[in-house]
Amino acid sequence: MKKLILFTLLILPLVLFAKKNPMIEFEEYDLDNGLHVILYHDVNEPNVVVGTKYHVGSKNEEADRTGFAHFFEHLLFHGTKNIPQGEFEKTVMDAGGYCNAYTSYDVTYYYQLLPAHEYKLGLWVESERMLHPIITEEGINREREIVKEEKRMRYDNKPLGNAYYDMMGAMFAYETYGHNMIGSMDDLDASSLKDFDAFFKKFYVPNNACLVVAGNIDIDETKKWIDYYFSDIPKGKEVTRPKDFGAPTGKEKIIEKTEKGLKKTAVSLNYYAIPETHEDSYVMNVIATILSGDNAYSYFENEILVKEDTIINHVSATTELWEKVGAFRIKGRLDVENHEQYLISKVEEQLERLKNKPVDEYILEQVLNSYEIGYTDYYFHSESLADEITRYYHFWGNASEFNNAINHYMSIKQEDIQRVAKKYFNKNNRVTIIYHPEK
């Protein structure tokens, strides 16, 4: 009887709620100046998000001007021809809004969260930023110090704070993905107003941007106001994009470093992988979860981080996938010195297991369901959705591709895991970095 109840509880919902992946129906179009516009009416959202994602990040910087894209992001909050210096954020916050931005290797995204009746303000602010921001020497000098403090706080003030960029630097070309997004102190010091003018003219043009308005909006009215504020912004020259990202050498690269303040030896095994837009990227993400996701099934948790092993303190896997390159990163820490090779061999055992033994179907189903659950929220949260679909537009060249993400995950099979593991997890496709505590 118990079995029957359990069977009913498991099967009945499958009939009643057959799997139907969420789909976002949004409108998109281009203005004559090349600005791509995405509009989405969200029935649950009483507010709006207005965002502009520029297809420029730190991979577009000149080799002697690293940190520019991020620095520029700071400067574009200073003011515009019609928004006085220091009033940018006040203007948004006085309307009950919030504004912020971020810069990555690939994009720079500015966004505002506003009450629905203030969406026009959001459009005005974004058009001001795109058309005529005011950048001054004084502003650059002040902001430079703030960015340097950000660098110290985020990266320099803790052991291994720069480890991510050690990895990127060791794997990819310095000019594109191989430098720290926040830049070097020397490059920050050398930046001038002239450099910023040139950067703005080159990248902050409508034909290099995607404007998104999502939430409680009237699509037709919003279109009119977008046309009003953006259609006369002049189109820029076509943006030339970098092509050299660096490539694997076909031989393992091993780097040993000594870190001040580090208490335990750390190891980072970094495999060359694929860009985010590659079809294997979904499988890569799933592999990272199989290796170091939920404790109940995680290969690392159950095979390496066992109680009996007093040598290894920590090991975890992540994917680091960007627009044009990608890495599969495994980080480990040792409790006992001089056992790096032991840790590496334990990790390699698990990678071999992935290649040679199909992952348990039950584990795979758990992992895929966790992706479905995790992704579902993107479709119901305007702020995250706006960020996601603009990224899909710039990376995939097609915002609608976002709607296929859950399907991609749910169609992953055991053999995909093995195929991808075999393809990428080879010693000669890896950069190994070992960090020793400074004695």
Place this chain on the structure above:
Amino acid sequence: MKKILFTFAMLLTAFAITAQVDRTHAPKSDIPKKLDIGVLIPIEMKNGMQVYLAPVKEYPKFTITVNIEQPDIRKDERIEEKSILDKAYMEKLSKKYANGEIDSLTRLKGAMLSASCYGGTIKGMNRDIELLLDMYSDLLFNPVIKENYISEKAENYRKSQEKKNNSSVFDDEKFYIEMLTDSLLRGTTKKNEEKKEIIQNFEDIGIETVEDFLHQRVVANNAVIVIVGDFSPKACQKLMNKYFGKWQNGASLKREREIEPSELVLERRKIFVIDKPNAVQSRIRFNWILKDAFAFDENSVKIEVLNEILGESQLSYLYSNLREDKGLCYSVMSSLTPDDNGGRAAIWTSVRTDQTAYAIENIILEMLRIRNFDVSDYDLKVAKNSLIGDFTRSLSGIAPIPYMSFAMIKDTYNLPDDYLQTKVSKYHEVIRKDIREMAEKYIQPFRSIIIVTGKADELRGSLEQFGEVTYIDEKGKKLKLKE
């Protein structure tokens, strides 16, 4: 001639179109519709359980939070049984699902299910709600309680007591700067004293007593459930009746607030420098206590606005001074938090070592400014509007946290049903005089503890101007600095 006319006409048209775009000032906002801050629908239940629904249209997922009132741990005479029952809940074995199915099926569904004597949380896809609720309710009402849970708990308690007896608060392993700060600010409080007296005795505890505890304490009339998802009130009620309808009542518990104002025993500012020889920045943290600022009291909204102006937002005094004007830091924040102990406050930032004293000086100046001068009408307006925006945004969407927590604390804090709906008007009511009064009362530039984590050798001598400085290492031992 035609060409000239044509060119002129074209120029005029171009000018007319351009002239239409008025960029010189912000556009007028639309007339705001009724302030949409979502809804929390009460669902009536016969067994006294309180259920609230926060609907989210077309959302294929749900979140259910269950809160069961329990007595304050310091006054609970049955903490042994509670800890054993919590262990049973953690193991997730129940009468119907006795073989680990709860854990494995929850993971299989990518869902989340946790239970404790205080309630729990269930999250998942709507298609799995019946299974998840069935498992949760069976676990809540019929957990498998094993004899070894009792012996394990007793053993753990014994070991923890042994460990406690062998260590002092400030020995090498146990140094926490927060504890030192708290004791310097407040002295020994009644609550701290009481904390030491929680003694457990497992001698008379058996499975029957734990089961009795379950029936007495895990009861419907002390439970509040909040459901977030795409449900009608009717569908919600049906689900609740199916899985919780037979839940029995017990002795009613209403959490009494234990309000204990703190005395500020610190007479003058003290500075502690925690040495971090490899630091490239100093982390600065001011701590002080508010003494008599209690959560949800008549001053709490005023204090929130004060904090927004002092250091919470991108427009605050501290942010404008330290970051925007002087470029000393990337971020600087303040918090003024009313609570049942009378409230606490902090300001924190990170600056490079050679600017530490200058940053501290400017923080103190901003604390003094907000105490000694009225804020401007404009600053007050922006702060209030910004807070109203933050508040309304927090109430919408798939995770309306304030609604969920409001349902849980409403009775404890004796909040009116329309508390969330009327909060916006409370922000509007705050005037400049209120901010000045709150600042004079609650901003303590002279009676605060400043913790600086950074290079002690380089800081030595620069901070003494602000008060007595003690240099310690990360384990709390006093440092001997180089001459």
